[in-house]
Amino acid sequence: MIKRLLQIWPHGRMLNMLTGRYVVIGVLQGCLLVTIIPLLRAVLATPPDLDAAVRWLGVVVVLGFAYLAGVSWAKALGYRTANEIMRDLQHDVGRHLRRLPLGWFVGNPSGRLARAVAQSTPSAASVVSHVWPELVQSIATPATVVAGVFFIDWRMGVAFLVTVPAAMIVTRWSGPVVRDTQGIMDDASAEAAGRAIEFAQAQPVFRSTGRALEGFAPMERALDEQRRTFRSALTRLTVPQLVYVGVVQLGFTIVLITGTWLALGGELTVPDVVALLVLATRFVEPLAQVGNLFGAIRSADIAVERVSEVLTAAPLPEPGTSAPPATAEIEFDDVTFSYDGRPVLRELSLTIPAGAMTALVGPSGAGKTTLLRLIARFWDVDSGAVRIGGTDVRDLASGDLMDQMSIVFQDNYLFDGTIEENVRLAAPDATDEQVREAVTAARLDEVVERLPDGWQARVGEGGLSLSGGERQRVAIARALLKDTPIVLLDEVTAALDPENEAAVAAGMSALAARGKTIVVIAHRLSTVVNADQIAVIDAGTVIELGTHDELIERRGRYAGFYAERSRAAGWRITSGPR
Numbered sequence: 001m002i003k004r005l006l007q008i009w010p011h012g013r014m015l016n017m018l019t020g021r022y023v024v025i026g027v028l029q030g031c032l033l034v035t036i037i038p039l040l041r042a043v044l045a046t047p048p049d050l051d052a053a054v055r056w057l058g059v060v061v062v063l064g065f066a067y068l069a070g071v072s073w074a075k076a077l078g079y080r081t082a083n084e085i086m087r088d089l090q091h092d093v094g095r096h097l098r099r100l101p102l103g104w105f106v107g108n109p110s111g112r113l114a115r116a117v118a119q120s121t122p123s124a125a126s127v128v129s130h131v132w133p134e135l136v137q138s139i140a141t142p143a144t145v146v147a148g149v150f151f152i153d154w155r156m157g158v159a160f161l162v163t164v165p166a167a168m169i170v171t172r173w174s175g176p177v178v179r180d181t182q183g184i185m186d187d188a189s190a191e192a193a194g195r196a197i198e199f200a201q202a203q204p205v206f207r208s209t210g211r212a213l214e215g216f217a218p219m220e221r222a223l224d225e226q227r228r229t230f231r232s233a234l235t236r237l238t239v240p241q242l243v244y245v246g247v248v249q250l251g252f253t254i255v256l257i258t259g260t261w262l263a264l265g266g267e268l269t270v271p272d273v274v275a276l277l278v279l280a281t282r283f284v285e286p287l288a289q290v291g292n293l294f295g296a297i298r299s300a301d302i303a304v305e306r307v308s309e310v311l312t313a314a315p316l317p318e319p320g321t322s323a324p325p326a327t328a329e330i331e332f333d334d335v336t337f338s339y340d341g342r343p344v345l346r347e348l349s350l351t352i353p354a355g356a357m358t359a360l361v362g363p364s365g366a367g368k369t370t371l372l373r374l375i376a377r378f379w380d381v382d383s384g385a386v387r388i389g390g391t392d393v394r395d396l397a398s399g400d401l402m403d404q405m406s407i408v409f410q411d412n413y414l415f416d417g418t419i420e421e422n423v424r425l426a427a428p429d430a431t432d433e434q435v436r437e438a439v440t441a442a443r444l445d446e447v448v449e450r451l452p453d454g455w456q457a458r459v460g461e462g463g464l465s466l467s468g469g470e471r472q473r474v475a476i477a478r479a480l481l482k483d484t485p486i487v488l489l490d491e492v493t494a495a496l497d498p499e500n501e502a503a504v505a506a507g508m509s510a511l512a513a514r515g516k517t518i519v520v521i522a523h524r525l526s527t528v529v530n531a532d533q534i535a536v537i538d539a540g541t542v543i544e545l546g547t548h549d550e551l552i553e554r555r556g557r558y559a560g561f562y563a564e565r566s567r568a569a570g571w572r573i574t575s576g577p578r
């Protein structure tokens with residue numbers, strides 16, 4: 001746990017200091033317990049030795065205060081360290097995320113990231129504020145007690161010590177059992193939570209297909225499984241707990257028998273035995289505590305692992321120097337690309353001329369989205385090259401690359417601000433006039449006028465108060481404002497109402513009129529027909545390339561496609577969600 005934490009938070013010195021402070025308070029607590037022996041001796045002597053009793057009481061009070069002061073001294077450092085760990089890890093994750101390829105976010109749903117940042121960093125920090133200190137103290141206190149008892153009578157010291165190896169053996173055996181069981185319980189809970197979220201999200205589908213009750217079955221199964229897992233896990237946990245309690249009680253019995261035997265032999269006084277028994281009860285307490293800590297250690301371990309997973313994700317290599325490309329021509333040169341070893345693009349070559357609109361069409365799963373993402377270097381190609389203005393995208397610094405393009409995808413994210421604020425994000429230094437111009441060109445002013453608070457209206461988290469088409473209009477306005485040479489666009493598949501359809505088309509025309517290089521995954525026939533070049537993609541390669549008229553004349557796949565889709569209702573070239 002600590003080794004893993006130090007890999008992502010390399011401040012061993014601070015941790016050593018914290019360990020030192022907890023050793024000190026563990027020793028102080030041990031001394032406090034050992035002082036019971038002379039105190040009870042003095043009180044139970046016949047006649048009671050009041051002077052000695054008062055003296056030892058004084059020592060108890062001084063040690064007690066020292067212990068309390070030590071606790072606040074150690075805890076202050078523990079909380080400060082935890083705070084620093086949380087702050088450092090969150091900053092590191094934030095900094096690292098900025099260097100990760102965009103493709104990482106495709107494969108890592110936001111829930112996982114949110115859990116790593118918001119939930120796991122505090123849990124990882126709790127390692128130093130709770131778990132590690134308790135572990136250190138649970139060892140330092142009994143060790144001091146044993147040393148004190150040895151000082152009084154070595155045979156009683158041995159009797160105390162007998163428990164320790166037995167407790168260590170049980171701990172070694174039960175540790176993995178507790179950790180694994182905790183892991184099984186965590187997995188069952190995660191599965192149940194996942195099914196519950198799925199059940200909530202899929203409500204519209206279930207209800208529209210009249211399967212509301214059947215839809216509940218997977219969640220019910222997951223909840224049943226979670227209950228079953230918890231029942232058997234608790235049973236599994238009972239055995240190590242019982243064995244541990246048994247060992248601790250056995251140790252106590254050994255101390256009792258040894259004490260009685262020594263007292264009967266006249267080698268220990270009765271007050272000594274009573275004091276040692278009191279001590280034995282307090283001695284086993286921290287030992288028992290170690291057994292209880294395994295669940296917390298497991299949780300902390302998982303938390304550290306989750307943060308570490310994000311921090312060790314590899315960023316794409318960045319070139320030492322980079323210069324913006326001379327033109328906006330995009331070239332795919334013999335590109336092969338696979339997801340997890342499964343090839344999606346195969347030796348694909350395509351030139352996308354600068355200042356023109358290229359429409360990508362083809363069946364679902366052909367590789368159109370992948371092609372668009374490779375231009376923005378979501379991932380690196382397996383072989384071949386993607387070039388912009390003759391420069392390999394791998395030779396462009398990510399900042400230079402992103403300066404070349406605007407991305408208008410289907411899942412355009414909007415922040416919970418006004419439409420104007422959301423558009424301004426593309427160019428924070430733009431003048432009000434430039435923002436209004438972009439907003440008007442994307443026909444967003446019509447949307448704003450409809451909103452209850454007009455320009456002041458907030459769009460809600462993720463832009464939920466806007467429709468998919470309206471969100472795409474915001475992204476088009478961003479692209480207009482950012483004014484980059486290249487625009488990557490994935491038209492929304494959902495049927496747009498005539499107003500949104502016309503507005504999106506107007507936005508695209510405005511981009512085209514500004515001489516942008518537009519690469520669009522086209523879902524509307526009008527976009528395809530008006531494109532300067534159409535690339536038909538199938539099974540990861542370009543099977544046809546040309547203008548609408550050229551491809552119709554060729555009577556190949558595109559012509560068949562066009563005829564079929566023109567006939568079909570909905571005017572869609574491709575279908576299916578991305």
Ligand SMILES: Nc1ncnc2c1ncn2[C@@H]1O[C@H](COP(=O)(O)OP(=O)(O)OP(=O)(O)O)[C@@H](O)[C@H]1O
Nearest residue numbers: 106339344364365366367368369370574576577578
């Ligand atoms: N992140 C990913 N991880 C693994 N496989 C993926 C990933 N994204 C896409 N794929 C797979 O790669 C293939 C091509 O997907 P892509 O989204 O590029 O096709 P597409 O032509 O855009 O399809 P559609 O029009 O349905 O969106 C598909 O088989 C898809 O399942």
